Amino acid sequence: MQHIQKTGGWALVPFLVFVLTFLGAGIVLNDFYALPAPVAVVLGIISAFFLLRGSTEAKVAALIRGCGDSKIITMCLIYLLAGAFATVTKAVGGVDATVNLGLSVLPVQYLGLGVFLLAAFLSTATGTSVGAIVALAPIAVGLAEQSQTSMPLLLGALLGGAMFGDNLSFISDTTIAATQTQGCSMRDKFRVNILIAGPAALVTVVLLLLTGWNTAGAVEAQLPELQAANFWQIVPYLLVIALAVSGINVFVVLILGTLASGAVGLWQGQLELLTFGKSVYEGFTGMTEIFLLSMLTGGLARMVSEAGGIAFLLKKVSKAASGFRSAQVGILSLVGGTNTAIANNTVSIVVTGQVVKEISQEYSIDKRKTAALLDIASCVVQGLLPYGAQILMLVSFSNGQLNFLDLWSSAWYLYLLLLFSLLAIYTPFVDKYLQKQPAAEQPVAV
Numbered sequence: 001m002q003h004i005q006k007t008g009g010w011a012l013v014p015f016l017v018f019v020l021t022f023l024g025a026g027i028v029l030n031d032f033y034a035l036p037a038p039v040a041v042v043l044g045i046i047s048a049f050f051l052l053r054g055s056t057e058a059k060v061a062a063l064i065r066g067c068g069d070s071k072i073i074t075m076c077l078i079y080l081l082a083g084a085f086a087t088v089t090k091a092v093g094g095v096d097a098t099v100n101l102g103l104s105v106l107p108v109q110y111l112g113l114g115v116f117l118l119a120a121f122l123s124t125a126t127g128t129s130v131g132a133i134v135a136l137a138p139i140a141v142g143l144a145e146q147s148q149t150s151m152p153l154l155l156g157a158l159l160g161g162a163m164f165g166d167n168l169s170f171i172s173d174t175t176i177a178a179t180q181t182q183g184c185s186m187r188d189k190f191r192v193n194i195l196i197a198g199p200a201a202l203v204t205v206v207l208l209l210l211t212g213w214n215t216a217g218a219v220e221a222q223l224p225e226l227q228a229a230n231f232w233q234i235v236p237y238l239l240v241i242a243l244a245v246s247g248i249n250v251f252v253v254l255i256l257g258t259l260a261s262g263a264v265g266l267w268q269g270q271l272e273l274l275t276f277g278k279s280v281y282e283g284f285t286g287m288t289e290i291f292l293l294s295m296l297t298g299g300l301a302r303m304v305s306e307a308g309g310i311a312f313l314l315k316k317v318s319k320a321a322s323g324f325r326s327a328q329v330g331i332l333s334l335v336g337g338t339n340t341a342i343a344n345n346t347v348s349i350v351v352t353g354q355v356v357k358e359i360s361q362e363y364s365i366d367k368r369k370t371a372a373l374l375d376i377a378s379c380v381v382q383g384l385l386p387y388g389a390q391i392l393m394l395v396s397f398s399n400g401q402l403n404f405l406d407l408w409s410s411a412w413y414l415y416l417l418l419l420f421s422l423l424a425i426y427t428p429f430v431d432k433y434l435q436k437q438p439a440a441e442q443p444v445a446v
Helices: 008-029 037-051 056-067 070-091 094-105 108-126 129-147 151-168 173-182 186-221 231-245 250-268 273-286 288-306 309-320 324-342 345-362 367-384 389-397 404-410 412-426 429-436
Strands: none
Touching: 008 037, 008 288, 008 309, 037 056, 037 288, 056 288, 070 129, 070 231, 070 250, 070 273, 070 288, 070 389, 094 129, 094 231, 108 129, 108 151, 108 186, 129 151, 129 231, 129 250, 129 367, 129 389, 151 173, 151 186, 151 367, 151 389, 151 404, 151 412, 173 186, 173 345, 173 367, 186 367, 186 412, 186 429, 231 250, 250 273, 273 288, 288 309, 288 324, 288 389, 309 324, 309 345, 324 345, 324 367, 324 412, 345 367, 367 389, 367 412, 367 429, 389 404, 412 429
């Protein structure tokens, strides 16, 4: 198998071309989605062919290996199925029915809080932030449109809740990767993690309560006349949430949810068999941009990685550590920088795990804290990446009504999570807790 020649830090330049093209076009045009993101990543790939050393065949092979990576293909198929489910369910009136039910049950000024808590529960139960976003984003967008509530506020709350669960769930890929690479139990990691993420979530809840309290009169005055909710139109959402919480494979969940939506539409007359098929395909095509971007980014990341770009990052950050606390900041930076290059939080943990373990051992950092910091850093960065799956899906579901800057302004939980992570590093609270609590001898099976 041919491989690209090692070029160290120079290998990161093609990825910078992609990022700077994407961000630069947005700044110049005052619209961050005027230039389709897949075009920007193609420019990065083209630059990689000119800048990286090695034969053209080796570069092509690396690109194809990255595009065809099992994790990338899995993610892309989830996008397609999620698009089909969302489109069919909307066609049969599921979004409108769920919105009407939500507005009749929840005080409209506290919709942001409700979305945050529901996303946190669903993501914790299923271990996936993307799954929570897929299930709840169409509902959140509909609630925002019908109640005149700020869409960035609701989708920012959804993003925060989804990343909260992804970070803490026992069945999350990031939790499994963090605990396995550092050799600690999931329960031990959870206990340290909740000491950091719990306060961040509580402050977010308080902020959402205060926001609702301050806007109560203005929002209620704009509340539209509600229609009676059709229970059967809501069933597909309830089915998806129930199946996801029960641990069913996400592919099965989305396929069954789409079939359930189609069955409801055929039974109640909103769809015919042909229009059902067309709606499924419309959902597929609606995810074309995110599909292409994820696949091409995977290819570019593989080219950069094989040329030594990721290894260069690992070496630089590990050298920058000079003490107990700076080493912990270095761990955050290392995982965050790798995640920025790869755009996949689980893979970032796997790639950096061994180096992080060596840093933690050298500076006597408790492995339970290291595992928590690994997971937290990857989730914070992944949740804020403009080309990350979470923001891309939220922007896609918003039908062009907001961009990643709008989401950044309302992603309160992620900023608070980073703040409390730094407090855990620079204050003794977490370290004192760890001194009093012995670690499990072996990872605990969950």
